[in-house]
Amino acid sequence: MTVSEEKFTRQRLLEVQTLTPSLFTLRTTRDPGFRFTAGQFARLGVRKPSGSIVWRAYSMVSAPHDEFLDFFSIVVPDGEFTSELSRLRPGDELLVDKQAFGFLTLDRFIDGRDLWLLGTGTGVAPFLSILQDFDVWQRFERIILVYSARTASELAYQDLIHELPQRDYLEELGSKLTYLPVVTREDVPGALNGRITRLIESGELERAANLALEPEHSRIMLCGNPQMIEDTRSILKTRGLNLALTRRPGQVAVENYW
Numbered sequence: 001m002t003v004s005e006e007k008f009t010r011q012r013l014l015e016v017q018t019l020t021p022s023l024f025t026l027r028t029t030r031d032p033g034f035r036f037t038a039g040q041f042a043r044l045g046v047r048k049p050s051g052s053i054v055w056r057a058y059s060m061v062s063a064p065h066d067e068f069l070d071f072f073s074i075v076v077p078d079g080e081f082t083s084e085l086s087r088l089r090p091g092d093e094l095l096v097d098k099q100a101f102g103f104l105t106l107d108r109f110i111d112g113r114d115l116w117l118l119g120t121g122t123g124v125a126p127f128l129s130i131l132q133d134f135d136v137w138q139r140f141e142r143i144i145l146v147y148s149a150r151t152a153s154e155l156a157y158q159d160l161i162h163e164l165p166q167r168d169y170l171e172e173l174g175s176k177l178t179y180l181p182v183v184t185r186e187d188v189p190g191a192l193n194g195r196i197t198r199l200i201e202s203g204e205l206e207r208a209a210n211l212a213l214e215p216e217h218s219r220i221m222l223c224g225n226p227q228m229i230e231d232t233r234s235i236l237k238t239r240g241l242n243l244a245l246t247r248r249p250g251q252v253a254v255e256n257y258w
Contacts, residue, residue: 008045008095009034013088014068020153022075023122025061026085028094030069036100037107038064038133039126039221039255044071045095046084053095056081059102059125059223059255061157063132069096072125072156102126104221104255106136108244112219112251114211115140118196118232120148123224126255128157130221131164137173140219144209148182148196148224155181155191180208197231215240215251223255 009031017025028044036042041059048054061070076082088094104126115136117127124147130136136143149155165174181191182199192199192208199205206212213220213236220241222229233243236252244250 007099008043008097011069011094011096013090013092013094015090016085016088019156023154023156024073024075025156026071026073027062028069028071028096030067031096031098034069034096034098034100036060036064037105038129038136039105040100040102040129041126041255042069042100043097044081045097046081046088047093047095048084054081054084055095057101059104059122059129060100061125061128063129066132072122074122102255104223104253106130106133106139108221108253109219109251110249113140113217114142114144114219116144116146116213116218116220118146118148118220118222118224120196120224120228121154123255124157126223127221128160131161131177134169137170137176141176142209142211143177144180144211145177146180146182146196146205148184148228150183150185152183152186152188152191155183178209178211180205196228197235200232200235213239213241218251220252221254222252226256229254229256 011028013028015027041057043055043057045053045055058071061072062068119127127145161179165177183191183193184195187193222232241252242250243252
């Protein structure tokens, strides 16, 4: 795939951290002119030995004000992008689109009191960016982060999640956050067990959050496995929680991964 050089910048890979055999994080430099809204994604490109470029879209984990860009990725077996990325070392070149994309942003909602962030796997990435943006803490009274993974070892960014509410600039606002980790394939102390859809249908998720999912107050963002998103949307729709569209205000915003 060829892309005009006018559409991307050349950045340096600063760090690659392997979390599990199937998950890794990466950090790159950031062009001073690159702008994005928390929740958006950018396309990253790696150049193959043949000279062609392989592109893949990643949500930013980093905050809009950070001087670097953080991303969270699953390893795709024999995947063209991750195979090329595995060859790179800190200091090597990565390409970053000049334009950010995506609509999983707070401006999808015109009102609301409680913000629910429901993510599976690497779908937690845009929510971590949103949580590092001061606007979300000012706007909502309660923020519920629900992060689901297959095993406890796949729950990434735990230090960041637990540290976020303690940041000085939040002062008294950090108490708004409730973090509910979910693990589907093993029992883990302190984590819910089961798929997000089952936890909603049984009422367990709302009991754990001590908060109801209701059209008047709840605004819900979904990101991750497409099947989870489809199934969760169907369940929420039966409770009067509908997709937020440009011409029709709603309570649910989504971003599909893979």
